[in-house]
Amino acid sequence: MTLAILASEWANFLIRWVHVIAGIAWIGSSFYFVHLDLSLRKHEGLGAGIGGEAWQVHGGGFYNMVKYVVAPPHLPKELTWFKWEAYATWLSGFAMFIALYYTHAELYLIDRTVLDIAPATAIAISVAGLILGWVVYDQMCRSPLGRSDALLGAVGFVLLVACAYGFTKVFSGRGSYVQIGAMIGTIMVASVAHTIIPNQRKIVVSLLAGETPDPALGAAGKQRSVHNNYLTLPVVFLMISNHYPLAFASRWNWLIIALVVVIGVSVRHFYNSRHAHKPSPWWTWAVATAAMLAIIALSAQGPADVRGAVTGAVPAVQKVAFSDVQDIVISRCSMCHAEEPVWDGVGVAPKGVMLDTPARIQLHADAIYLQAVATHAMPPGGNLTEISDDDRRVIAAWVENGAPGP
Ligand code: HEC
Incomplete structure (x- = not known):
C-alpha cells in the first residue's frame, strides 16, 4: 500500500x-x-x-x-x-x-x-x-x-x-x-x-x-x-x-x-x-x-443504456460453464476489483468488492447481476473495460440459474 x-x-x-x-x-x-x-x-x-x-x-x-x-x-x-x-x-x-x-x-x-x-x-x-x-x-x-x-x-x-x-x-x-x-x-x-x-x-x-x-x-x-x-x-x-x-x-x-x-x-x-x-x-x-x-x-425496466440490455427471464436451458463467467469477470472487472487493483486511480478494491477468485465471484453473484446485467452501472464510465453484450447475457444466465460454482 x-x-x-x-x-x-x-x-x-x-x-x-x-x-x-x-x-x-x-x-x-x-x-x-x-x-x-x-x-x-x-x-x-x-x-x-x-x-x-x-x-x-x-x-x-x-x-x-x-x-x-x-x-x-x-x-x-x-x-x-x-x-x-x-x-x-x-x-x-x-x-x-x-x-x-x-x-x-x-x-x-x-x-x-x-x-x-x-x-x-x-x-x-x-x-x-x-x-x-x-x-x-x-x-x-x-x-x-x-x-x-x-x-x-x-x-x-x-x-x-x-x-x-x-x-x-x-x-x-x-x-x-x-x-x-x-x-x-x-x-x-x-x-x-x-x-x-x-x-x-x-x-x-x-x-x-x-x-x-x-x-x-x-x-x-x-x-x-x-x-x-x-x-x-x-x-x-x-x-x-x-x-x-x-x-x-x-x-x-x-x-x-x-x-x-x-x-x-x-x-x-x-x-x-x-x-x-x-x-x-x-x-x-x-x-x-x-x-x-x-x-x-x-x-426493473432495464438499464439506462438500452443497447445490450438483457430483458425478460433468461431460458433455464441455457447452461453456462462457471469458467466462462470467471473469464469474463476476471477480464472485465478484476483490474479494479482485486486485492491489488491495477487500474490507474483505483487504490484499493472499490467498496471492498473483490472479484478475483472463483469463491469471491460466486459470493458476489447477486451484486454482479445488479451492477452488470439489471443495470449497466459496472464497468463504470460507460463500460470502460468494454464488456460485450453477450458477456452480460452469460452472467445473466449464470445468476438466473442459481449461480453455481466451479
Ligand atoms: C475501472 C474500475 C472498475 C471496473 C473495471 C469495475 N468496477 Fe465495480 N466499482 C468500481 C468503483 C470505483 C466502485 C465504487 C463505487 C462507489 O464508490 O460507490 C465499484 C463498485 C462496485 C460494486 C459495489 C457497489 C456498491 O456500491 O456496493 C460492485 C458489486 C461492482 N463494482 C461490480 C463490478 C463488476 C461486476 C464489474 C465488471 C463487470 C466491475 N465492477 C468493474 C470500479 C470498477
Whole structure:
C-alpha cells in the first residue's frame, strides 16, 4: 500500500464522516425549527410582539419557547445563529464531490455511452449547473412567482425534472444523481448564506438603530427555510443513491428523481400538518406509497443504456460453464476489483468488492447481476473495460440459474 493510497482513502472517509455529521446537525435543526414554528400557539397574555408560544419537554427539563414575529424589543446580549451546520455540510459535501467525481470524472461522472466528454468539460458543466441552479431559483423566489407558494412549487418542480432529464443525458446515472443532489443542496445552503442570514442581520441592524425592522425580510427568510425543509428528503435520497444502481442506472432514472421529490414533499407535508395541529393528511401516505411502487416498477425496466440490455427471464436451458463467467469477470472487472487493483486511480478494491477468485465471484453473484446485467452501472464510465453484450447475457444466465460454482 502506497502512502498516496492510504492518504486518499482516509481523506475520503474523514470528509464523508464530517459531511454526514454536519448534515445531521443541519437537517436536525431545520426539522426542529419548522416543527417549533408550526406548533406555536397564540393566546391572551403573551407579551408585545410575541406571535406564539410552545411548551416542550426534553432531557429532563421543560422549555417555554416564544417567538417574536419580527424581533424582540431589545436585542439580547447573547444570540445563537444557526448557519455553520449548513455551511459545513456544503463545504464537506463539495470537498467530497471534488475528491471523487471531479478527480475521477472518467469513473464516476462521465459515461461514454451517454456522452463522450473530456473530464474538464464534465467538471465545467457540473459547476455551471450548481451556479445556474441557484441563480434561477433565487430569481424565481424574488419574481412575482415568489408570491404564490403553489405556483412557485409547480414551476420549480418542472424545472427540477427538466434538469434531472437533461443531466442523465450528459453524465453517468450516478453522476447525474449526485449532481442533482448537489444542485438542490447548493440552493439550500445559498439560501441560508444569501437570504436567511443577511435578512436576519438587517433586522438586527435596524433594531440596534431603534427602528422597526421590515417584516418582509423575515418573511423571505421563512419562505426559503420552508423550501429547505421540503427539499431535505429528496436530497438525502440522491446522496445515498450511489449504492443502488436500480435507481440511478436504470432506464427511467430521471423519472425516479421526479417521483422521489413527490414522496419527499408528501411526507414532509404530512408531518408539517400534524405539527401544526391540523387534521392529519393521511392521503399523503397513499401518494408516497404509490410513487414508491412506481419507482420500484420503473427500476426493473432495464438499464439506462438500452443497447445490450438483457430483458425478460433468461431460458433455464441455457447452461453456462462457471469458467466462462470467471473469464469474463476476471477480464472485465478484476483490474479494479482485486486485492491489488491495477487500474490507474483505483487504490484499493472499490467498496471492498473483490472479484478475483472463483469463491469471491460466486459470493458476489447477486451484486454482479445488479451492477452488470439489471443495470449497466459496472464497468463504470460507460463500460470502460468494454464488456460485450453477450458477456452480460452469460452472467445473466449464470445468476438466473442459481449461480453455481466451479
Ligand atoms: C475501472 C474500475 C472498475 C471496473 C473495471 C469495475 N468496477 Fe465495480 N466499482 C468500481 C468503483 C470505483 C466502485 C465504487 C463505487 C462507489 O464508490 O460507490 C465499484 C463498485 C462496485 C460494486 C459495489 C457497489 C456498491 O456500491 O456496493 C460492485 C458489486 C461492482 N463494482 C461490480 C463490478 C463488476 C461486476 C464489474 C465488471 C463487470 C466491475 N465492477 C468493474 C470500479 C470498477
